[in-house]
Every structure is written in structure tokens, then in C-alpha cells.
Amino acid sequence: MHPILTITLNPALDLSTETGILVPDRKLRCTAPRLDPGGGGINVSRAIARLGGTSTALVALGGATGETIAGLLAQEGIRVAALPVEGLTRQSIAVIERDTKRQYRFILPGPDWRPERTEHLFDELERRIEAAHLVVLSGSLPPAFDPATIDRLREELRALRADLLLDTSGPALVRMVRDHDGVPFHLIRTDGDEAEDLSGKRFATPPDLVAFGRTLLRAGVAERLVMALGKQGTAGVSAEGACFCTAPKVEAVSVVGAGDSLMGAIVLALSGGASFKQAVRAGTAAAAVTTPATQLRDGALARKLVAEIRVMDLD
Numbered sequence: 001m002h003p004i005l006t007i008t009l010n011p012a013l014d015l016s017t018e019t020g021i022l023v024p025d026r027k028l029r030c031t032a033p034r035l036d037p038g039g040g041g042i043n044v045s046r047a048i049a050r051l052g053g054t055s056t057a058l059v060a061l062g063g064a065t066g067e068t069i070a071g072l073l074a075q076e077g078i079r080v081a082a083l084p085v086e087g088l089t090r091q092s093i094a095v096i097e098r099d100t101k102r103q104y105r106f107i108l109p110g111p112d113w114r115p116e117r118t119e120h121l122f123d124e125l126e127r128r129i130e131a132a133h134l135v136v137l138s139g140s141l142p143p144a145f146d147p148a149t150i151d152r153l154r155e156e157l158r159a160l161r162a163d164l165l166l167d168t169s170g171p172a173l174v175r176m177v178r179d180h181d182g183v184p185f186h187l188i189r190t191d192g193d194e195a196e197d198l199s200g201k202r203f204a205t206p207p208d209l210v211a212f213g214r215t216l217l218r219a220g221v222a223e224r225l226v227m228a229l230g231k232q233g234t235a236g237v238s239a240e241g242a243c244f245c246t247a248p249k250v251e252a253v254s255v256v257g258a259g260d261s262l263m264g265a266i267v268l269a270l271s272g273g274a275s276f277k278q279a280v281r282a283g284t285a286a287a288a289v290t291t292p293a294t295q296l297r298d299g300a301l302a303r304k305l306v307a308e309i310r311v312m313d314l315d
Contacts, residue, residue, distance in 0.1 A: 002132045002271040004048065004055035008041030009121075010110040010142040012092040013065045021099045030095070037069040037076075038092055040139020040167055040260055045078050047264025047286060051302060053271070056081055058124060060142070062111055063088035083124060087111030113145040121149075122156065133162035134186075134267055138260065140168065147172045154183060163187075166222075167263050169194050180221050187224040188216075189263050195227055206235055206244040210314045213237035224276055226266060226283065228259065234287070235314070236280035242314040243277050245284040248305045262287035265302065281309045 014037070017030040037046070045057040058081040061070055066082075066089040073080050090110040096103050129135065135157055137150065150172065154164045163186035166176065173190070177198050192203055195212060203209040206229060213225040214237060225237040233246040265286035269279035285305035 001053075002134050003130060004045075004053070004134045004136065004267055004271055005128060006041035006045045006055055006057050006136045006138060007121075008039040008057065008059045008139050009113070009137075009145065010090070010140045011037065011039030011042055011059050011061065011066075011069055012090045012108070012110070013069055014038035014092050014094065016094040016096075018096045018098050021097050022095065022104065035068070035072065037072045040263075041136060042069070042073065042139075043260030044136050044138050044167075044264040044267065045073075046076060047261040048268050049076060049078055051265055051268055051286065053268040055079070056128065058083060058121075058128070060085045060117070060121075061089055062086060065089040065091060081124060081128065083117070083120060085111055085117060086114070107140075110142045113142040115146075118146070118149050122152075125153075125156070129157065129160050129162050131161040133157075133160070134165060134271055135162055136165045136167065136263065136267055138165075138167040138263060140170070141172050145172075147175045150176060151181060154185060158183065165189075165263070165267060167259065174198060177216065177221050180219070182220050184220050185222040187226065187266075188222040189226040189228075189259065189266075191228040191259060192230060203229070206232065206312070207314055209235050210237055210242045210244070213242065226262070226280060228262065228287070233309075234262065234280055234284045236276055238276050240276065243280060244312045244314055245281050246310040246312070247284060247287075248308040258287045261302070277311060281311055282306055284309050 015033045015035060017033045019028045019030045042057055042059060045055045048055045056079045060083045062085040069089060070080055070082060090108045093106040094103060157164045165187040166185050167189040196202055199212050209227050209229060213227055216225060217237060227235045231247055233244055235244045262283040266279045266283035269282045286302040
């Protein structure tokens with residue numbers, strides 16, 4: 001097994017609750033909140049643990065909310081490497097209306113990223129990274145974070161013979177794709193909306209999405225691309241070929257954490273020597289949105305759903 005390290009630079013303490021219906025200017029009585037450690041890399045590590053694997057979660061943590069996140073991760077048996085930061089780690093809130101089943105998500109900003117934290121990050125990585133490590137940088141980036149740091153991270157990991165897998169969004173993802181320097185990421189994950197933002201096009205069918213993925217491969221942006229199309233399924237594009245894995249037929253409950261569960265299953269499969277096609281299939285099963293609020297996917301159910309995934313070659 002290749003060792004796995006996840007990086008979360010803008011984690012969140014996720015609170016989930018329910019109320020009858022959202023009405024402005026009124027006090028809304030809510031159920032007791034559920035607390036979960038959140039943020040892309042954290043959730044990737046949690047998904048890996050639910051699937052029976054292990055990883056180390058390198059997390060920027062600050063204040064009382066940071067301490068709470070560290071404690072919750074320890075309860076789940078996840079190894080944590082804390083990167084201390086000033087200020088409070090952010091919170092995120094998910095509210096479900098019981099009357100309508102609609103879900104509302106409120107995402108708060110994290111503390112500003114200071115330049116000295118970048119050096120602390122690389123010092124920590126130098127102590128921990130070994131050859132053949134799979135390093136997953138996932139989730140939103142903190143305010144004032146310089147996206148050029150990701151370029152440096154990719155270069156330093158390559159020098160250490162480790163691979164960088166990227167799962168982010170917004171301006172940072174656009175910059176990584178449009179201003180890349182010819183050194184590819186080992187893998188990039190996007191969803192359909194992110195792919196449409198990058199291309200300026202709509203993708204109605206899997207072949208359309210795969211065609212765009214091939215343009216990114218030819219441009220040297222990444223060696224592998226994982227591109228989700230929501231309820232339809234997930235496309236995988238690499239130099240070896242392209243495939244599309246249809247999503248299993250399950251009752252959707254909450255989309256929170258679906259992409260992180262997908263990424264966790266993929267990186268775990270790759271770490272164990274699975275083919276890229278097998279990894280995308282496992283990820284599609286793990287992304288099934290069958291759990292409420294901020295809860296991640298059940299590992300046993302994800303393994304069971306793999307058999308229901310239909311894989312189509314799109315070469």
C-alpha cells in the first residue's frame with residue numbers, strides 16, 4: 001500500500017440541525033446539532049477510514065473550534081498532524097427544513113493565511129513525505145492564500161517522488177488549469193459545474209465531459225481526471241483511456257461530502273494497486289448520497305454498491 005496524506009488548509013467544524021421551515025425575522029427552534037470535523041482533506045481521510053484504510057490528516061487548526069476538530073478526528077481513529085494557525089478555525093452550518101426536506105448550507109470564511117504558515121507547511125511535509133506517498137490537497141483554500149503555493153507543492157512533491165492529487169474549486173482551480181507550467185498533477189477531481197466554469201460550455205452527456213477532459217490531458221494539466229456528472233455518474237480520463245461509471249440507484253438524502261467520499265475511495269484504491277478504472281468505479285459507489293446532513297458514506301454499503309456500478313468505455 002502506498003501511504004496517504006491529506007492536506008486541509010481551511011477546515012471547518014460542521015454543524016447540522018433541523019427546523020420546521022425557514023422564516024425570516026423569527027426565532028427558529030432547531031434540533032440538537034450534530035458536530036462533524038469538516039473540510040475536503042479531512043473528509044477524504046474520514047472516508048478512507050470508513051472504507052477500512054488509513055491515512056494521515058495534515059490540518060491547519062486554530063482556537064477552540066480547531067481543538068474540537070482534533071478531538072473528533074481522534075475519536076474516529078484518524079492520525080492528525082496539526083498545523084497551528086492564529087485565529088479560530090471556521091464553522092459551517094447545514095439546516096434541513098423538516099416540512100420540505102430542503103437543505104440550506106451556510107459556509108463561513110476561515111482565518112487569513114499568513115506567509116509564514118506556508119513555510120511551516122513545507123517544514124511539516126518535509127518531515128513526513130516519503131517516496132510513493134499519495135498526497136491529497138482537497139477543499140477550499142483560506143483567505144489570502146497564494147495559489148502559487150500549490151505550484152511549489154507539486155514541484156517539491158515530485159522531487160520527493162510523491163504524487164499530488166488536487167480537489168479544489170473556484171479561482172484556484174481555474175488558475176491551476178489555465179496557467180499551468182507543464183508539470184501535471186497526478187490527478188484532478190472536478191464536478192460538472194466546475195468543468196463548465198473552466199470550459200465555458202455545458203456538458204449534457206458523458207462523452208461531452210470526457211472530450212473536455214481529453215483536452216486537459218493533452219495540455220499537460222493532469223495525468224488523470226475524475227469528473228462527476230451528479231446523478232448520472234462519474235467519468236475517468238487518463239492516457240490509458242476513458243470510462244464512465246453510472247451512479248447506483250439509491251435514495252438521495254444529502255449531497256454533503258459526496259465528492260470527498262468519492263475522492264477517498266479513489267485514492268485508497270490507487271494506493272492498493274487498483275487500476276484507474278477500478279478506482280473510479282469504487283469512488284462512484286462511495287459517493288452515493290445515502291446519509292443525512294454532514295455524515296459520510298457507510299463503508300460496507302459502498303463496497304456493496306460497487307457491484308451495481310455499470311462501467312462504459314468511452315475510448
